[in-house]
Amino acid sequence: MRPVTATVARPDMTTLRMYAAVAAAEFRRYATYRQAMVAAMFTNSVFGFLRCFVLLAVAGGAAGGAAAGYPRDRLATYVWIGQGLLGTVNIWSPPELAERIRTGDVVADLLRPVNPVMAYLAADLGRFGYAAVTRLVIPIAVGAVAFDLYAPAHPVTYPLFVGSVLCATVVCFACRYLVNATAYWLLDSRGPQIGWVAVSSALSGMAFPLAFLPAPLTTALYLATPLPYLIQVPADVLVERHPPATMAAMVAGQVAWAAVMLAAARLVQRRAERRVVIQGG
Amino acid sequence: MADGTLAIYRRLVAAQVRSQAQYRASFLVELCGTVLFASVDVLAVLVVFRVARSVGGFEFRAVFLMAALSTCAFALADLTVGSIERIRAYVRTGLLDAVLVRPLGALPQLLAADVAPKRVGRVLFGIGLVGVAAHTARLDLTPARWLLLLVTPVAGAVLFGAIFVASATVAFWWIDSGEFAAALTYGGRDLTSYPMTVYGGLFRRVFAYGLGFAFVGYYPALALLGRRDPLGLPAVTGWLGPVVALGAAGVAASAWKVAIRHYRSTGS
Numbered sequence: 001m002r003p004v005t006a007t008v009a010r011p012d013m014t015t016l017r018m019y020a021a022v023a024a025a026e027f028r029r030y031a032t033y034r035q036a037m038v039a040a041m042f043t044n045s046v047f048g049f050l051r052c053f054v055l056l057a058v059a060g061g062a063a064g065g066a067a068a069g070y071p072r073d074r075l076a077t078y079v080w081i082g083q084g085l086l087g088t089v090n091i092w093s094p095p096e097l098a099e100r101i102r103t104g105d106v107v108a109d110l111l112r113p114v115n116p117v118m119a120y121l122a123a124d125l126g127r128f129g130y131a132a133v134t135r136l137v138i139p140i141a142v143g144a145v146a147f148d149l150y151a152p153a154h155p156v157t158y159p160l161f162v163g164s165v166l167c168a169t170v171v172c173f174a175c176r177y178l179v180n181a182t183a184y185w186l187l188d189s190r191g192p193q194i195g196w197v198a199v200s201s202a203l204s205g206m207a208f209p210l211a212f213l214p215a216p217l218t219t220a221l222y223l224a225t226p227l228p229y230l231i232q233v234p235a236d237v238l239v240e241r242h243p244p245a246t247m248a249a250m251v252a253g254q255v256a257w258a259a260v261m262l263a264a265a266r267l268v269q270r271r272a273e274r275r276v277v278i279q280g281g
Numbered sequence: 282m283a284d285g286t287l288a289i290y291r292r293l294v295a296a297q298v299r300s301q302a303q304y305r306a307s308f309l310v311e312l313c314g315t316v317l318f319a320s321v322d323v324l325a326v327l328v329v330f331r332v333a334r335s336v337g338g339f340e341f342r343a344v345f346l347m348a349a350l351s352t353c354a355f356a357l358a359d360l361t362v363g364s365i366e367r368i369r370a371y372v373r374t375g376l377l378d379a380v381l382v383r384p385l386g387a388l389p390q391l392l393a394a395d396v397a398p399k400r401v402g403r404v405l406f407g408i409g410l411v412g413v414a415a416h417t418a419r420l421d422l423t424p425a426r427w428l429l430l431l432v433t434p435v436a437g438a439v440l441f442g443a444i445f446v447a448s449a450t451v452a453f454w455w456i457d458s459g460e461f462a463a464a465l466t467y468g469g470r471d472l473t474s475y476p477m478t479v480y481g482g483l484f485r486r487v488f489a490y491g492l493g494f495a496f497v498g499y500y501p502a503l504a505l506l507g508r509r510d511p512l513g514l515p516a517v518t519g520w521l522g523p524v525v526a527l528g529a530a531g532v533a534a535s536a537w538k539v540a541i542r543h544y545r546s547t548g549s
Contacts, residue, residue, distance in 0.1 A: 035457035061333035194314035
């Protein structure tokens, strides 16, 4: 018997409409859990206050009152955007796909006449749509009430920020997809999941700006890993750490990483479909 | 507690340990994972001091001692009581019914049945860290300070345990409370890694004194280092950790009793 593989249709209008429907359904799904959203906002805000106070104290204890080139208002803004981005790019999403692979439910995804990577991406963008108007905006508003935040000086920063957050979401989605896809081979993907959470928490710019690390290490992270493009780059865009041209180049870097990681996810998915026996058959 | 009851709890814990040990590779990976997460938290403290010479008026060795005490206390609490955060699922699915019909206390049952032996990794890391921090801080260890150094992580663990239980009870009223409890438990762990002088205004009042987090690392570290509190409390405050912890445990126990009485099953 031939193995089950996803037949990939050309992206015609029907396919696009299908992706849009998936995204809309996912938007509605997340909009239903309003209580969970309120709880998440509370948690993000507590961590926002905490990190903001700590980093402002770091700026206070650093030479010149600026921590690694971030003056106080930009540092505070950096922290609160980071809290907003956390739930928007969804770094710590539960390992739904890995669970479906382990139980064998993933077969249902593979039987559909669409590329599973793109279908999951459409769903994640639907989730992103709801998160962008709630989980991204609310922490920034809370931060703005409690601290002096930095307002961008260049008008071009705003569209650049929107593009940057969108790219960060796609990069993050592809990274998580790859981590989950290890379950095709390992079944128990806890090891890769733990590694992902640890590395992405420490080195994405969420815990502290990457400029706090030794310069060679930071450069290596930017060149060799997608991690800074999850939190650090979008946050830097909004606090205008560099002139607009440099920031635009960094967003271009994000686009490149999004393309590379998505291609990797699709490749891994294809290999998995060819080689792996699905559970529960 | 009768001997028979204790034996049952011992069996519950042993069963859990045995079942986890069946998947040896997964267990080892998770064991290393807990150490990795704990080191990431400590790494943040180290990184911060690359940029600043002092944080909140304290130099590295003092903050490192606070962070070590906090890490160790949190790890102990996480090992013994941390699994209570799963209460959300018990309440939502009605699984708590099964726990309540057994002739044992609900809280100890849940803790024994869900114990996560992998968290031993974090505890060992925490103990080692306290040793390293005490050494780097060049503490002048009188017998009294030795006692304080040993008692502080335990008292901190009791306080964190109380916060774990009290914040978990929220799930009885607010089923979809999601990450709410994490703000106080994991938030508390991050908060106690830095001196309380860092935090401002109402936030400090609520978290440092209202919830008692100042007594996990900050005040004991001041007493161990023989420093005055810049926030103006007397030197004896450093020794009050156990008292605060016991008070918090009492509050958490009452909250748990009220919550269990409030429980209405999901029905059929």
